[in-house]
Amino acid sequence: MNSSQLFGITTLAYLLSSAFYLALFVFKNRKLGSVASLLAIAGVLVQTVALGLRWYESYQIGIGHAPLTNMYESLVFFAWCTTLFYLFMEFRFKARVVGAFVMPFAFVAMAYASFAKGINQEISPLIPALQSNWLIAHVITCFIGYGAFAAAGGLGLMYLLKKRANNRNLSAETLTGSLPELRVIDDLIYKTIVFGFMWLSAGIITGAVWANEAWGTYWSWDPKETWSIITWFVYASTLHARFTRGWSGTRIAWLAIIGFIAVFFTYFGVNFLLSGLHSYGAS
Amino acid sequence: MTKKKKNPVWAFFASVKLALFLLFVLAGTSIIGTVVPQNEPAQFYVQQYGASTAAFMQRLGVPDMYNSWWFLGLLALFCLNLIVCSLERIPQAWRLVTRDNLATPVDRLRKMGIRKEVLLKHPLAEAEKEVASHLASHGWKTGRRAVDGGTLLFAQKGAWTRFGVYIVHTSILVILLGAIIGSPTVARKILRSPNFAFKGSVMIPESREADYVWAFQTHEKINLGFTIRCDYFTIEYYANGMPKTYLSKVTILEDGKPVILKDGKTTHYLKVNKPLTYKGVTFYQASYQPYPDFIVTLKNETTGATRTSIIPAGKQINWPDIGASFGIINRETLGEVVRRVKIWFTDNKDKPSRFWIETGREAIIERPSGNFSLMTKQLYATGLQVTKDPGVWFVYVGCGMMLLGLLVAFFMSHRKVWAFLHEEKEGETVVLLAGSANKNKLGFEKRFASLVGSLQR
Numbered sequence: 001m002n003s004s005q006l007f008g009i010t011t012l013a014y015l016l017s018s019a020f021y022l023a024l025f026v027f028k029n030r031k032l033g034s035v036a037s038l039l040a041i042a043g044v045l046v047q048t049v050a051l052g053l054r055w056y057e058s059y060q061i062g063i064g065h066a067p068l069t070n071m072y073e074s075l076v077f078f079a080w081c082t083t084l085f086y087l088f089m090e091f092r093f094k095a096r097v098v099g100a101f102v103m104p105f106a107f108v109a110m111a112y113a114s115f116a117k118g119i120n121q122e123i124s125p126l127i128p129a130l131q132s133n134w135l136i137a138h139v140i141t142c143f144i145g146y147g148a149f150a151a152a153g154g155l156g157l158m159y160l161l162k163k164r165a166n167n168r169n170l171s172a173e174t175l176t177g178s179l180p181e182l183r184v185i186d187d188l189i190y191k192t193i194v195f196g197f198m199w200l201s202a203g204i205i206t207g208a209v210w211a212n213e214a215w216g217t218y219w220s221w222d223p224k225e226t227w228s229i230i231t232w233f234v235y236a237s238t239l240h241a242r243f244t245r246g247w248s249g250t251r252i253a254w255l256a257i258i259g260f261i262a263v264f265f266t267y268f269g270v271n272f273l274l275s276g277l278h279s280y281g282a283s
Numbered sequence: 284m285t286k287k288k289k290n291p292v293w294a295f296f297a298s299v300k301l302a303l304f305l306l307f308v309l310a311g312t313s314i315i316g317t318v319v320p321q322n323e324p325a326q327f328y329v330q331q332y333g334a335s336t337a338a339f340m341q342r343l344g345v346p347d348m349y350n351s352w353w354f355l356g357l358l359a360l361f362c363l364n365l366i367v368c369s370l371e372r373i374p375q376a377w378r379l380v381t382r383d384n385l386a387t388p389v390d391r392l393r394k395m396g397i398r399k400e401v402l403l404k405h406p407l408a409e410a411e412k413e414v415a416s417h418l419a420s421h422g423w424k425t426g427r428r429a430v431d432g433g434t435l436l437f438a439q440k441g442a443w444t445r446f447g448v449y450i451v452h453t454s455i456l457v458i459l460l461g462a463i464i465g466s467p468t469v470a471r472k473i474l475r476s477p478n479f480a481f482k483g484s485v486m487i488p489e490s491r492e493a494d495y496v497w498a499f500q501t502h503e504k505i506n507l508g509f510t511i512r513c514d515y516f517t518i519e520y521y522a523n524g525m526p527k528t529y530l531s532k533v534t535i536l537e538d539g540k541p542v543i544l545k546d547g548k549t550t551h552y553l554k555v556n557k558p559l560t561y562k563g564v565t566f567y568q569a570s571y572q573p574y575p576d577f578i579v580t581l582k583n584e585t586t587g588a589t590r591t592s593i594i595p596a597g598k599q600i601n602w603p604d605i606g607a608s609f610g611i612i613n614r615e616t617l618g619e620v621v622r623r624v625k626i627w628f629t630d631n632k633d634k635p636s637r638f639w640i641e642t643g644r645e646a647i648i649e650r651p652s653g654n655f656s657l658m659t660k661q662l663y664a665t666g667l668q669v670t671k672d673p674g675v676w677f678v679y680v681g682c683g684m685m686l687l688g689l690l691v692a693f694f695m696s697h698r699k700v701w702a703f704l705h706e707e708k709e710g711e712t713v714v715l716l717a718g719s720a721n722k723n724k725l726g727f728e729k730r731f732a733s734l735v736g737s738l739q740r
Contacts, residue, residue: 128555216670223317233310
């Protein structure tokens with residue numbers, strides 16, 4: 001068994017889990033939900049082992065670094081964070097059907113990492129700039145934030161779907177009937193954004209400290225940095241709109257989606273469309 | 284609320300609408316600089332966007348937009364908004380924190396969402412003691428006041444958390460203050476002291492020293508006030524040819540004498556991610572420059588005579604004191620980096636030898652007159668980025684404050700508990716408990732229920 005086989009199993013588990021969550025959403029059969037949860041838990045456990053194994057493998061070939069250093073590893077880690085965050089949310093708030101809107105993100109990240117062209121899956125040695133203990137702190141804080149924002153975006157979508165169905169006066173028996181009440185989704189979106197904002201702030205700060213150690217500048221308006229602060233601005237305004245202007249419901253749901261688009265661009269778009277210090281996406 | 288009319292300018296800057304507007308505008312305009320490459324020469328923009336668009340961009344400062352007047356203006360406006368907004372709201376928070384909660388009318392307690400009535404079979408005085416000590420055992424230190432018809436007890440936790448959001452606001456100002464203190468532009472134009480804060484670079488060939496750096500952008504020469512010497516520079520590679528380490532061995536000199544640094548040594552190994560700070564000036568391994576010259580060390584193993592010198596390639600070198608002549612007659616390079624050199628060598632006895640050796644490794648040459656040990660190393664200059672940023676600690680303190688403030692603002696709440704006791708019959712006291720929390724109401728409700736539950740038992 002090597003780590004890439006285990007990552008393959010993880011991808012399959014996330015695919016099946018997503019399918020069962022979607023089935024739960026459509027058919028509203030509780031058993032389907034239990035299977036979906038079990039698959040997600042199994043997937044995340046296998047993935048945890050795989051991450052540890054990949055870390056170990058890197059030492060065996062004499063490179064030795066945490067598996068957080070290129071696009072492949074970051075996508076895998078994103079899927080891990082998103083699933084862990086989602087499972088925590090499911091456990092804490094007992095809103096199982098939310099998985100239909102979150103687990104697909106984890107599956108797509110894993111599938112894209114494994115099958116997309118131009119994504120190098122090899123364990124490669126670290127260039128001097130990445131040889132720092134800040135690497136782990138920076139990547140972990142950022143990705144916990146990304147995972148939370150992915151969940152918030154999924155919840156936002158869910159809110160809008162439910163709202164539309166409600167507006168058309170469709171009965172509870174229809175498709176969106178299995179979704180939690182609007183009030184509950186709204187509260188979850190808010191809580192998720194707060195959690196993600198905390199970690200995004202920590203991610204930006206650890207990045208700044210690291211940049212100052214490596215380059216002597218804590219902020220250089222590099223595209224990745226700039227997009228992270230744009231994302232921060234979007235969520236900061238969302239929180240202010242909610243706290244001081246009493247925004248909720250549809251408007252916050254839209255902001256959760258817009259915020260996730262900004263996250264997606266920070267994480268992905270910058271690497272492929274713009275140039276800068278964080279060009280790990282090119283490899 | 285104050286009754287006097289607010290100054291409209293003040294009201295404008297105190298509005299959250301302005302804050303939301305500024306956050307959106309800052310987010311939106313920041314995108315420009317990620318799409319249009321920054322700080323390129325003027326010609327670049329003409330080629331890329333055409334003459335008229337380029338001229339328009341230059342006028343708006345787009346090529347350096349994060350330092351343009353309008354972007355800095357937006358940031359300044361944002362700060363002003365932040366300050367006025369906070370000043371406007373801190374007194375309200377202060378009033379909430381210092382409010383006399385024992386003055387709360389009992390009727391209001393009866394209408395609170397979280398409340399519960401408990402009957403204690405004790406006279407008032409005894410019941411009061413029991414409730415107060417029960418609350419105290421759960422960390423609620425009560426105050427008391429005799430009110431109409433009974434006694435009111437009150438306790439609160441986390442009142443100060445109402446200031447969490449202002450810790451966050453202040454942290455942003457502290458960070459920006461740090462950025463201003465550490466700004467080379469401010470040091471140059473306002474303080475008229477470029478030495479106060481600067482960013483620059485310097486190339487130092489091995490065995491040479493420098494007591495100055497060249498500032499970025501202005502290309503001014505800035506004197507350090509001390510000297511740094513590059514003892515050597517080397518690159519280590521992974522097996523696959525990727526660079527593993529860029530390493531400079533440096534020494535700090537004051538009045539020509541090596542300075543003992545904090546770690547008790549006079550030399551320091553500079554690597555990427557391992558900078559060196561001396562007198563507030565930090566040196567970072569940033570780049571390197573290979574030269575066509577070589578540092579050669581030759582030792583006559585028989586006589587023990589040794590000599591080290593920098594020599595060019597393709598030239599015959601005669602060192603009679605070592606008893607040998609040699610030259611570098613060919614090179615094998617990877618980019619500008621020389622991996623192997625071909626040596627021509629003679630001790631003036633028998634035919635000269637010709638052979639390849641790896642750079643940076645010692646080679647033993649067997650000759651009729653005895654053995655020689657030869658080491659060649661390509662000459663490099665190390666490229667150091669040099670920064671003096673007296674504001675960086677403000678930035679770090681600000682960052683710490685921000686995380687702390689966010690934690691307080693989002694995850695800690697101001698919780699209050701009241702207990703109104705009155706004796707209904709002789710020896711029986713009715714306790715009305717009520718509570719409120721400004722955040723996480725659900726969590727508080729559970730805590731409140733268990734607090735009341737354990738009192739009943």
